[in-house]
Amino acid sequence: MMEPGLYHILFISTALFFIGMYGFFTRRNLITMLMSIELILNSVNLNFIAFNKYVWAGKMDGLFFTLFIIAIAAAEAAVGIAIIINLYRSHQSIDVASAEELKY
């Protein structure tokens, strides 16, 4: 069985990226939207790793970048969820459609 090459991985990551996008666009539940953003970030992580491994083996920047992204993503998620909870307090729902009074 053959070793998966750079392009396979890039393909996957790109797919992941757009799946994340799709999720973000379509999901009504705020938590799910947050998760789809995580997908996006992970696709980026994949990219970095792949590039680092296949293209720029010498330069470890990608790897480190990934680590930091994971960390930041956690922080982001934390704040995000905090906000969502607060939103739930005020709106009694975490449906994105429930928070649309600010417009035009």
Next chain:
Amino acid sequence: MPNTINIILVLLLPFISFLLLGLLGKKYFSRTAGIVGTLLLLIATVLAMHTAYEYYFVYGKIEGLYHSFVPLQFQWLKFTHSVSIDMGLIIDSISVMMLVVVTFISLMVHIYSLGYMKGDPRFSTYYAFLGLFTFSMLGLVLAANIFQMYIFWELVGVSSFLLIGYYYEKPSAVAASKKAFIVTRFADFGFLIGILVLSYYGDTLNFATLIERLTAPESNEFKLAVSSTFLGMSALTWGALLVFMGGAGKSAMFPLHIWLPDAMEGPTPVSALIHAATMVVAGVYLVARLFPVFALSTPVVLEGIGWVGAVSAVIAAIIACTQTDIKRVLAYSTMSQIGFMMFAMGVSNYGGEEGLGYTASLFHLFTHALFKALLFLGAGSVIHFVHSNEMSNMGGLRKLMPITHLTFLLACLAIAGMPPLAGFFSKEEILLAAYQHNKIVFGIALLTSGLTAFYMFRLYFSIFWNKPYEGHSAHHGEGGWTMMLPLLLLAAGAVFAGFIPFGSYVSSDGLILPTAFHVTFSIAPVLIGLAGIFIAMVFYKKSTTHPNKIAATINGVYQAAYHKFYVDELYLFITKKILFNLIGKPFAWLDKTVIDGIVNQTATVTQSIAEGIKKMQSGKVQSYAIYFLMGVIALAVLFIYIW
């Protein structure tokens, strides 16, 4: 050499009286304004006479040729290196002659008004205006620069506006003053363009230089002016024509005459001064001033002038026969007489015997000033007595106001050209000139002089004879001596002025023009005149029904004449219908709706676009994200594939 101080004084004294009475009159001269103005003008008149005497008999004539002097000239406004308005005083035979006429008549009017306008609330203002008018008229006469003449021309216009509208609470007076100003203004527009043309090609505004350059066939200016044409006429012709347009306007030549009859709304002495003796002859004076140019360079225009004059003369005469307002009759007779002067100019040539018309015209100007002023002042007395302008309210006044009656009769005879009164000589010369030059014009002139005699005596009889006077009888006679004196003086003038050998003072080329007196020739006009008088006597000595019968028989003509051949209506149509409704209204509409509309539309359009795109801001965070991605992709595509 001319005495500059005198001339300046002649010019300035009336102006001083204007300033004095205009600014301080209300406070200090409410009673004495008349005296002050009259005295100032008296001095001016004396000085003018003196100047005339000196010019004609002391220094003016140098080896038999009348020279023209410019004792004073200073630059007032510089347009280009060569073209500039140089205010100056020109002293030559015609300007001096006019000086005398203007100051004398004005003085008469000043004196007359002392009685006529007594007790008027705006007495001082009245005299201030008179002063202003006299000043402007004198300035016009003395102008050494065509633009200077235009300036005073305008001032004359405005002061006549003020005097016609003197009774500013009478709407008719206001209307008349406006009409006078606007019609003459329209003519002045032509004058202005004419000045622009002539000054551009003559490359100067000074009369002397201008005439010299534009009459010398070999000068470059002349060549250029003739060579450059517009609509088939040479620039020079255009210039002369347009300048004459100005003259025609002021002199109430057909078809620019409509303002003159209405102008009678002003106080009667004013009509005597402005609309009989002085302002209305400004046109003639203008033509005389530029006569060499007309005669030598643009004979075509001169021809035209002749015809305009003749037509005006006869039309006015016809209309005059039908009017019933005595001042209007006089107004039309004025127009007709000025027509005489104009066509006299038209039938003249430059120099020598050929220049008879020129002399005759100015001679007639001179005499006419006297007897027409007399007529108006007489009419003024009558109106003052009857408190009406309508013939129908008059009649049988000869007993009640003998002096007026006598002087009026003399004036009528004079204007009818009866020997040996002034009118006879001048008119006879005109007819002679016409006879030598243009037989048709001569015919018209003859006819006109007959008509003149008729309508003047129609006027005379229906005022003083006809039916007995049935108004309340003489409560204040004929007015004081202030009103009698001018009548008598003018009457004297009307009687004797004719014996002045005018040709030896005023002629087209400055040389002496011996004016022979042909008995044989003058039989015809006199007879025709007598005929006219006789007919008038038959119709109007007693109040008969003949006139109405005649009028009925030739009803169409009569109506046409009575309605002044509907020229007024024509003008009214042009101004009201065309200028207002066809130009003014649409423009106003255009401005409000189209031009302004575009401005406002831009605003509304932006507003509506703003409204249109507000849906994008839907409040849905997901749709925002979609826009985001769309943007990214669009940019990526744009810059990777298209750019």
Next chain:
Amino acid sequence: MNLLLLLIVPLITALTILLCRNSLQVKWTAFAGSVVQLVLALVLLFVYRAEVVAGNAAQLFFEQDITLIESLNMHFHIGVDGISISMLLLTAMVVVAGVLFSWNTNKMTKEFYFLLILLALGAYGFFISFNLLVLFFFLEISIIPKYLLIGIWGSGNKEYSANKLVLMLMMGSALIMVGILGMYYIGGHDVDLMHLSNISIPAHLQKILFPLFFIGFGVFTAFFPFHTWVPDGHSSAPTAGSMFLAGISMKLGGYGCLRVAIFLLPEGAKEYGQVIVILSSIAILYGAFVTMMQKDLKYLNAYSSVSHVGFSLLALGMLTQTAITGALMQMISHGLMTALFFAVIGMIYDRTHTRMVNELGGLMKVMPFITTVLFIVGLCSLGLPGLSGFVAEMTVFVGSWQNDDVFHRVATIAAAMSIVVTAVYILRAVGQVAMGPLKNEAYAHLTDAKWNEKLAAIILLAGILSIGLVPGWLNDLLTPGAEIIMNRITGK
């Protein structure tokens, strides 16, 4: 003489006004300040004459050059020549008159006079500055005060008018701004007028820049068809506002058209000269005819302004020295005349509370002074000799006639025709208002002008007459500047 005084005096006046306690103090402060300014302007005039007589043939007098921004090479470059001095005089006179005429303002007096003086400050700065940025700065300073003046103290449909005015003017200044940016790079990072007037700008760029500048400034001076702010703005503004608009701010535009557009871009001027001539001769006749149809005195005067300003733009389009001189004369004459006209209208309105011609009549009886002034102004605007209007218009005509081709001639004749129409509408209005029987017995006990109004009217009349009777001095004042501009046009 230090020109900065011309800016400092109004500035101090404005600030003092802010400190004043009651409205009387405010008024007197404003009056004092404006009078001082007028005196300064006169002194400037005489010093200038002295210099000239002494044989000083410099292009600019009393120059000062203060570096504002080193790196962008922006200099606060001020100076005067005859043209700017005459404009300064005009401004100073109108300001004094305006201050006097609005003496009986009692609503927010402090703000009112503050804005008036600010507006004046802008004008003064504009006329003396010879750096495009500074020029533009002062030009724009004077816009917002107009908005507030009309908006707060105006009458009628004032919000609309104020908005329209300020937006159209801003549109104009926007174009000017672009033009200045273009100049900045063409002129090698320098927008000094004198510097730019010495470099030769490629023709194709001039063709782009000229419309920007000319239309831009043209909007300010009611260049057809960008004139629609004029009627509304003038009619809604308070008396002093209209006076300043017509007397000062329209002149900013005309001055700019000449000093910036034509002076710096002669090639462009030649390119578009004919367009300008056509448009402005349209404006002259069109304005006159539209005026004829107006019932409201202020609208009447506003439209007649369009027509009169048309003369100066026409003359600018004619591109002959006499015409340019005439254009400037017309600007000044029109400034004085229209300011006074608006003042008279204001006085009549204050008393009768109507501006409708057909509701007025026979006022000669009750207010002789005011109606006399009205007469004189009317005669001035229909170009009667002895008053400034005549001198200006005649100079324009003679100047326009100098270029001898049918096109320009016809345009001139068309323009000249307007003197008849002008006579028509002026006489109709004045005759209706002043003459005839008293329209309304309520007018019978109206009072004539008060001291402040008389004084102000006399000041403006003095200007009108001094130009009308002895035009020589103004001519001498304007000719050198016009000559320099002409030399640049003819490329000498």
Next chain:
Amino acid sequence: MNEFFLLMKSELMVTAIIFLLLFIKVGKGMQNERLLPLIQLLLLLNVIFGFFFNQEGNAFGDMFHSTPMIVFEKNILNVGVYLISMLFSDWFKKTAHLAEYFLLMLSALLGMFFMLSSANMLMFYLALELASIPVAAMANFNLTQKQSSEAAMKMILSAAFSSGILLFGISLIYGVTGTINFEELSNYTTLSPLYTMAFIFLFSAFAFKLSVVPFHFWTADVYEGAPIATTSFLSVISKAAVAFILITVLYKVFQPLQNIWYVLVLLLAFITIVIGNLFAMRQQNMKRFLAYSSIAQVGFILVGISGSNTTGISSVVYFLLVYVFSNLAAFGVVSVISEQVNKESISDYKGLYQTNPLLTWVLALSLFSLAGVPPTAGFFGKFFLLTAGGAKASYAFMIVVVLNMVISLYYYLKVVRAMFIDQNETPIAAIQISAPVKLALIICSAGILLIGLFGWIFDFIQSLN
């Protein structure tokens, strides 16, 4: 060692203050009345200290670098934060968690400092997140208001989304070039579609933070919903920070792609100005109105950036300096009014001049400055931006841009008109302005009036690069 400290002095100062606040918080706590002045004092010290002992150089293996210009930019931000702390005292006094709020704000500020100094994509990314995530929390600070939490939600989600895009771009850049160091990137000149795409991903993240059309939609909602302090922080401080770093990124890092990003910037500038104006025209809520107007302002900043010369840099910095004062003054007045009488609609402002002349003048001044009307500094700011942009842009473009200034003036005048001209029988009652707010307002007005007239300020900025 010493110069290392001086090199990062701004960051260290802020960190110090943050820790101080933390200790106070975990300690026995403090009343707002006493805490707020302390904070204001500290921030004032911070501002003052910012102007001394400047040091330039690199640190952390070229991840962090500082130049005089960067220090100056940081100082601008400091001033802004200090003004915020003063302007919104009324609201701060009332809020329950004052210390936390400032903790968040200061950490965001810290993030911005690092962002400005960052010389490496990783550093930049970290700083960016640090600068944006706390703001989301700040947006939520009116805990009980629905709008506030909605705003926060929108903010955090879109921010996360945009950082996803940003990271994707960075990853591609890394993939293409193999480096994330600015210095090395700027030497990478071979253009490839992938690289371009990566750049555009990256750029659009910037555009999002700057709220450039079409990445701006979150702005208005967040501005309206968030507490005014947060709104002003967002619209002034973080916008300024991003603009600063964007200049560095475009001018230095992506110098090779200049031809591309020039067109890109011009295009977006155009769209942004037009759309921003069109949206601002019909706003009734003051906060929302200011939000859109600030979008239009960003368009002008882009015009300045497009100049791509030193004038471009300094004009943007100068404009933002002015912008800090103008916009903060506007927000200050709005907040005072909405705190006291809790009215935010333009129509409520009718006849304001009758009752509150001071507030009206300040607001009018700031609006004129935003509109770019002399004699306010905004005029010069706009003028310099356009001067910079005019270096390359075409006349047609400039005309369109400048005409949009007129449109913007139109809607700014709407407010002015409401305050000065419109009649209103029940205007907002006379408002008692507390001392610090008044002081801050005066500082802002002074800035608005004076900065423009002191030409040397621009020269100074110019001399920094």
